[in-house]
Amino acid sequence: MGKHLIRRVIVPVAAVAAIVAACALGGRAVTDMTREQGAASLRAAVLDAAMQCCAIEGSYPSSLAYLEEHYGLVVNRDDYAVTYESYAANVPPSVRVVPR
Template identity: 30%
Template structure:
């Protein structure tokens, strides 16, 4: 009779281990899903910033006849806003009638 009780305890131990492994697997999958969603959102924010910069630069050229001389000019006169803690915008002007070189760099956390 003791033989059957020992197997029952071992069976409960296996269920416990299986439950812990399943729980850890679910946690890992959930974490990977959150990371994937975060990466996708950051990529979309960067694309949106690129589009806003291009639109504002083009609009400034159409209205004023010259490209904006700085990124601050776009912020002050054309309402450009972005999350400066996430992105660094390198804005280089070559001349009044030459399209500025704009580079967007994601800042590390």
């Protein structure tokens, strides 16, 4: 009866546990990839807004807040940390976006 118990109970339980573990790891990888893509999209949006500002006003904005206030940029600060560094009015800003 010992071998019969192993085949009927333990093997299916172990298989289900392995499937659940694989799904959990796969879900985590998808979540991480989505967050990275979101960060890249936000960085592109910030740079696009800065370029639009420069095209309209003749200089790059000195702050991220200016883009939010005057160009409708929306930054999800709960999910992303954004660093915006402006060196000069005629030099594109340095933008870094990191998922939290």
